[in-house]
Amino acid sequence: MYKYNDFDEAFVRARVAQFSAQVARRIDGSLTEEEFRPLRLMNGLYLQLHAYMLRVAIPYGTLNSGQMDQLAHIAETYDRGYGHFTTRQNIQYNWPKLPDVPAILSDLADVEMHAIQTSGNTIRNVTADHFAGASADEVADPRPVAELVRQWSTDHPEFQFLPRKFKIAVSGAKADRAVIKAHDIGLYLREQDGEIGAQIIVGGGLGRTPMVGKVLKDFVSLADLLPYLEATVSVWNLLGRRDNKYKARIKITVHEHGIEDIRARVEARFTQVKPLFGGIDMAMLEEIKAAFAPPAFREAATEAYDRAYATDPVFRAWADTNLSAHKAPGYAIATVSIKTPGQTPGDASADQMRVLAQLARDYGHDELRISHEQNVILPHVHKSDLPAIHAALKEAGLAAANIGLVSDIIACPGMDYCALATARSIPVAQGIATRFDELKLEHEIGPLKIKISGCINACGHHHVGHIGILGLDRAGVENYQITLGGDGTEDMVIGERTGPGFAYDEIIPAIERILATYLELREAPEETFLMAYRRLGMAPFKDALYPPKEEKANAA
Amino acid sequence: MPRPFTPKAITANALLEGDVIYLDHSGQWVRDLRQARAFTEAEVAEAALAEAAKDGMVVGAYLTDVKLGEHGPEPTHFREEFRRTGPSNYFHGKQESKEAEAHV
Numbered sequence: 001m002y003k004y005n006d007f008d009e010a011f012v013r014a015r016v017a018q019f020s021a022q023v024a025r026r027i028d029g030s031l032t033e034e035e036f037r038p039l040r041l042m043n044g045l046y047l048q049l050h051a052y053m054l055r056v057a058i059p060y061g062t063l064n065s066g067q068m069d070q071l072a073h074i075a076e077t078y079d080r081g082y083g084h085f086t087t088r089q090n091i092q093y094n095w096p097k098l099p100d101v102p103a104i105l106s107d108l109a110d111v112e113m114h115a116i117q118t119s120g121n122t123i124r125n126v127t128a129d130h131f132a133g134a135s136a137d138e139v140a141d142p143r144p145v146a147e148l149v150r151q152w153s154t155d156h157p158e159f160q161f162l163p164r165k166f167k168i169a170v171s172g173a174k175a176d177r178a179v180i181k182a183h184d185i186g187l188y189l190r191e192q193d194g195e196i197g198a199q200i201i202v203g204g205g206l207g208r209t210p211m212v213g214k215v216l217k218d219f220v221s222l223a224d225l226l227p228y229l230e231a232t233v234s235v236w237n238l239l240g241r242r243d244n245k246y247k248a249r250i251k252i253t254v255h256e257h258g259i260e261d262i263r264a265r266v267e268a269r270f271t272q273v274k275p276l277f278g279g280i281d282m283a284m285l286e287e288i289k290a291a292f293a294p295p296a297f298r299e300a301a302t303e304a305y306d307r308a309y310a311t312d313p314v315f316r317a318w319a320d321t322n323l324s325a326h327k328a329p330g331y332a333i334a335t336v337s338i339k340t341p342g343q344t345p346g347d348a349s350a351d352q353m354r355v356l357a358q359l360a361r362d363y364g365h366d367e368l369r370i371s372h373e374q375n376v377i378l379p380h381v382h383k384s385d386l387p388a389i390h391a392a393l394k395e396a397g398l399a400a401a402n403i404g405l406v407s408d409i410i411a412c413p414g415m416d417y418c419a420l421a422t423a424r425s426i427p428v429a430q431g432i433a434t435r436f437d438e439l440k441l442e443h444e445i446g447p448l449k450i451k452i453s454g455c456i457n458a459c460g461h462h463h464v465g466h467i468g469i470l471g472l473d474r475a476g477v478e479n480y481q482i483t484l485g486g487d488g489t490e491d492m493v494i495g496e497r498t499g500p501g502f503a504y505d506e507i508i509p510a511i512e513r514i515l516a517t518y519l520e521l522r523e524a525p526e527e528t529f530l531m532a533y534r535r536l537g538m539a540p541f542k543d544a545l546y547p548p549k550e551e552k553a554n555a556a
Numbered sequence: 557m558p559r560p561f562t563p564k565a566i567t568a569n570a571l572l573e574g575d576v577i578y579l580d581h582s583g584q585w586v587r588d589l590r591q592a593r594a595f596t597e598a599e600v601a602e603a604a605l606a607e608a609a610k611d612g613m614v615v616g617a618y619l620t621d622v623k624l625g626e627h628g629p630e631p632t633h634f635r636e637e638f639r640r641t642g643p644s645n646y647f648h649g650k651q652e653s654k655e656a657e658a659h660v
Contacts, residue, residue, distance in 0.1 A: 026571070027572070033612075033616070047569055080646070098574065347645075416643035427644050478634060
């Protein structure tokens with residue numbers, strides 16, 4: 001893992017000191033709220049419905065055990081004993097008090113963490129494939145590139161007052177697990193003629209105007225990557241619309257100018273910017289790469305795993321859903337579900353965080369990852385340790401065997417916390433998960449991604465859910481629109497709206513009707529919901545959701 | 557004819573805790589909507605808001621619609637219902653402090 005150098009350490013400490021003084025000046029009245037607000041947002045501090053919310057960056061979703069322990073300590077000392085893992089691989093605390101925030105930031109700095117650029121019109125925390133460095137289908141580890149981008153973008157003087165926020169994601173694998181095409185810039189690392197570089201995707205995004213990212217350049221060598229990113233962001237910084245915040249994101253700029261025009265401008269800017277880098281970026285990348293060298297994988301027998309798999313059905317169910325293929329022989333990637341049916345998606349208690357940290361220390365080469373799907377990953381575990389890991393997870397209430405299934409739902413905080421929300425998301429997620437757990441249909445239904453947002457800004461990625469749910473305020477009541485057929489992978493598709501929305505107490509039965517229709521019409525259990533939707537189209541699901549009027553009258 | 561004026565309360569968040577607060581009849585900030593002052597005249601409400609917003613210890617003061625219930629003002633919109641209660645996934649926030657008060 002990357003270790004802070006003296007510069008990083010000094011920078012983060014200086015920022016803590018600066019913000020501590022700003023908080024003090026706000027409390028003694030020297031700063032007005034108008035003056036203070038941009039300063040707190042620069043440090044990840046929002047004011048939400050019931051309290052402040054502190055959003056802490058987890059760069060490219062990577063944590064070590066000491067950092068996880070510290071997140072637990074903060075949850076217990078300054079908050080309500082839990083934290084919320086977000087769809088941007090961050091953690092949010094929902095109840096900090098303003099006078100405590102400097103101490104929280106100082107505690108974070110002790111473990112090389114911070115909340116800088118988790119808000120505001122800057123380049124936000126860089127996200128990455130949560131299986132980075134572990135997955136069997138990986139071409140290159142995205143984390144060194146993500147760390148390089150983090151260093152370049154942190155406090156970048158040209159990019160502190162962008163037209164709007166800017167999100168960059170990196171994947172180095174064949175399968176896209178990082179929703180690359182829904183980012184302002186997405187990078188697919190790939191190999192060409194023996195050299196690693198990146199395909200640059202630009203102008204993707206969800207929110208009010210969902211767009212699938214477009215290829216800006218098919219291959220940029222790592223040596224040209226930072227200058228190319230700088231050229232792209234700087235072209236947008238000038239062109240991007242500052243007159244209307246709903247049209248300010250780069251997706252709109254690309255849409256309005258056309259990808260060819262943007263490409264020509266980026267190329268022209270690149271020739272100006274490239275000489276300014278002078279190779280220092282590549283020297284830094286080499287240093288960073290060394291920090292992400294793979295751990296010393298051990299060679300051992302996997303009998304303990306095979307035995308448990310053959311004899312313990314609970315373990316087998318968990319192994320079948322929660323493990324993924326690792327690049328090292330005898331190893332697996334274990335995804336710990338933070339989606340126990342009935343619980344809040346992405347919420348982990350301080351005790352659970354400590355269990356996860358301990359498991360990483362004991363069995364996981366001290367590494368943990370947070371996924372944008374709001375789960376926690378032990379990326380490097382030897383299979384022989386999995387029975388012990390599973391037993392510990394069971395004890396901590398973290399052994400749900402549901403990864404990629406109906407109850408593994410993404411949900412934003414919604415109107416239970418968020419000041420922007422127009423409806424609640426969390427209870428809808430809880431309700432769906434609980435209902436299908438009761439029906440015992442989860443494994444029958446198979447792979448399914450349900451994603452719920454409590455407003456049009458789409459933090460819950462509803463557009464790319466196989467089933468997406470968007471909570472709105474319709475004439476003073478919560479109303480939920482459904483989209484079907486969305487896909488967040490490398491073949492990204494924006495889901496299609498079914499029709500009129502559903503009331504709060506109608507949304508779970510509506511989801512049930514969609515899935516009953518799927519079970520009835522699928523050709524075989526191997527045909528997933530998404531495959532069946534692509535074959536059948538919207539019509540049968542629409543019929544199930546909106547029965548003709550006579551039927552309604554009869555039913556009533 | 558002008559539209560009838562919906563009664564309003566003045567609400568904000570407290571600077572230190574971020575908790576939801578309301579302005580009461582004596583111009584003090586209170587934590588319970590039922591103790592809030594309900595303004596029935598637009599000009600009086602606007603003037604009181606302008607004054608209340610000057611308080612450096614509160615953030616984001618605004619007027620919110622209320623209806624007059626038996627025990628005082630009540631919210632008319634679900635957002636304000638959540639603000640005066642707390643989140644629905646945990647028994648945190650105002651609902652929790654009310655419970656504590658009830659057991660005193």
